[in-house]
Amino acid sequence: MTEKRTYTYAVLRYVHDVMTAEFVNVGVVIYVPSTGSVLSRVRNSMGPRLRGVFPDLDRDAFTRAMRATERSLATLTKETRTEGLFPSDADAVGMVARALPKDDSSIQWSSPAGSGLTNDPEKTLARLYDRFVSRYDVRSLRRRSDDDVWRPVRLKLEEQNLSVQLQEKTIVGTVDEIVFKHAWKNSVWHVYEALSFDLADADGIKTKAREWAGHLLSASDGATEVFKPHFIVCGPSRIELSSAYKSALAILKKAPGTPEIFEEDQVDDLVAQIEDEVRAHEAHAS
Incomplete structure (x- = not known):
């Protein structure tokens, strides 16, 4: 030897x-x-x-x-x-x-x-x-962006040919406001945001979740409109960051407004939920 x-x-x-x-x-x-x-x-x-x-x-x-x-x-x-x-x-x-x-x-x-x-x-x-x-x-190969995460949702919604058009919505609270890129309203505002946690390190992943939890806290305080937040998320490419990703999901789930979390393999579930709610709203309106 x-x-x-x-x-x-x-x-x-x-x-x-x-x-x-x-x-x-x-x-x-x-x-x-x-x-x-x-x-x-x-x-x-x-x-x-x-x-x-x-x-x-x-x-x-x-x-x-x-x-x-x-x-x-x-x-x-x-x-x-x-x-x-x-x-x-x-x-x-x-x-x-x-x-x-x-x-x-x-x-x-x-x-x-x-x-x-x-x-x-x-x-x-x-x-x-x-x-x-x-x-x-x-x-350092290209990581998925928030837009990448939302794209399959948009494409599937287009396939459903729903009459409702998602729009940008600003929720205004007493001390802060938050802009959601996709929203529609029946009795409440249903707001959606795509979040990519395909980031470089654990700190970045947790920080992004904390920032969104903070946004929800600030906007919920004194908000004049009722809203229900939904997040469609994707995890990191690096398997060693899985623990940080799980922590990020836990942070979001405990955020104000009790947001619903859909992971990227649950796109069909999210689209089906939106479709059911929109169809129910249309039936009630007629």
């Missing part, structure tokens, strides 16, 4: 604006002190994550910065092959600082260094690169 060796690593970051310190991970450097080995891997293209986070990023400038970084790290790797050139108690942060001195440039690195044991530094580098850099390219 190959002996496991201690290694440390540093994550390279592209800092778009040094004043705001917003960054995206763009590379990983590993240092194995027992062998004096330095391994590195950096981005060679912007990818969807960088384009999404920094839409005004200059592609050419970014590419030049990454090529310069790659050259500096390649020089460091070559130098470490000289036995005893660097102390065995150095870590990845100290090593990368030799190649990329800390300054106000856009390429920075994480600190303190991470660490672990490896019997295959190349595989460990690939795993860390996927963990900190490339995995977010896959997950």
Whole structure:
């Protein structure tokens, strides 16, 4: 069995604006002190994550910065092959600082260094690169919007050829008001909103639910018109965010007005309910 060796690593970051310190991970450097080995891997293209986070990023400038970084790290790797050139108690942060001195440039690195044991530094580098850099390219594929969630509802309603036309409705309370994109009225206002929870992280998912619960609370206080809220929702693409999604649904269900929640696989149920209520209203009116 190959002996496991201690290694440390540093994550390279592209800092778009040094004043705001917003960054995206763009590379990983590993240092194995027992062998004096330095391994590195950096981005060679912007990818969807960088384009999404920094839409005004200059592609050419970014590419030049990454090529310069790659050259500096390649020089460091070559130098470490000289036995005893660097102390065995150095870590990845100290090593990368030799190649990329800390300054106000856009390429920075994480600190303190991470660490672990490896019997295959190349595989460990690939795993860390996927963990900190490339995995977010896959997950930054287009997420479903609120409009995407509502679209199948709209199409099915059109198929039913109902006489009622859904309209935008503003519910005004004492301290605030809330605009629903889709609504119709019989004895009360039936208001509908599509909410996509196909978001990037757990905090974003819960925050969106809390915001809507807050909207309902503010608009319900002193509202002069009775309304019944309904939400059609979709969950996150990432399965590890399922718990946050369940929390978001629980938050909405306890919101003022006792909103009805329909998940995206319940579109037929929502449309059938709207159809039944509209038909009943038409029959009563006639």
